[in-house]
Amino acid sequence: MSALIPLLAAAPAVTGIAGYVARDFRGVAPVIQPTTTAPGSPMTTTQLKPKIEHFNIAELTMTDPKGFVRPIDRVHVEPWGLYVARTVNGPRIQYLETWLLPELWLRVTIAHYQPGHHRDLDYCLHIGEYTRIEPKRWKSMDQYLEIAVRHSRSAELRGVADLLSAHSAGLIDTAHAHRALDRAAKAMAGVAAHGHEVEPWLATNEITLTWM
DSSP states (O other), rough: TTTTHHHHHHHOOOOOOOOOHHHTTTTSSSOOOOOOSOOTTTHHHHSSSSOOOETTTTTEEEEEEOOOOOOOOOEEEETTTTEEEEOOSSSSEEEEEEEEEEGEEEEEEEEEEEEOOOOOEEEEEEEEEEEETTTTTTEEEEEEEEEETTTTTTEEOOHHHHHHHHHHHHHHHHHHHHHHHHHHHHHHHHHHHHOHHHHHHHHTOOOOOOOO
8 A cells, every 4th residue: 555655645625536535644534435345354365355156158157256156137238338137036126227338438337227226326336357368258357346337416435544554465456456446437427427427428438338
């Protein structure tokens, strides 16, 4: 983490995410959602490991970070990304739709919630490395940061503390941590410039998302 602190601490407020983190180091209240880890309960090295998933679009399966193989309902491939939809049927989430966008280092997700569990959240933008490793296989590796977007209202950054902790633990190198912060800053700026709307911003990158 020490390699990141000089850059972040020197960043002015107008530099987006770097500025938010810089204000945190300077003792000014940052515009960042706090970590979800309970006070006094630091995350373990195992918990901090990057979440890696594999998608096999020939077999319509995905392998989650714990190694469990899950069925996929629908896939769609575009030159700029991969769409995946799958049933979750968890206690809160019923269905997930996700686009992996490698060039932007983004994973754009819409969650469909179980009755009575709806959240005030329209899109979740995860920052990470999303790659097509074979013609029918994709890999997703999240880089801790995510942006919670509410239509026309707000975009909130989450996960900065986890990114810095993972860097300190040697789980992510300085180059990748800088890249994640940079990509998150660009996404935050793009979404904000388009009235806190995700898809109009993506359209400026010639990306059109389709959903169920």
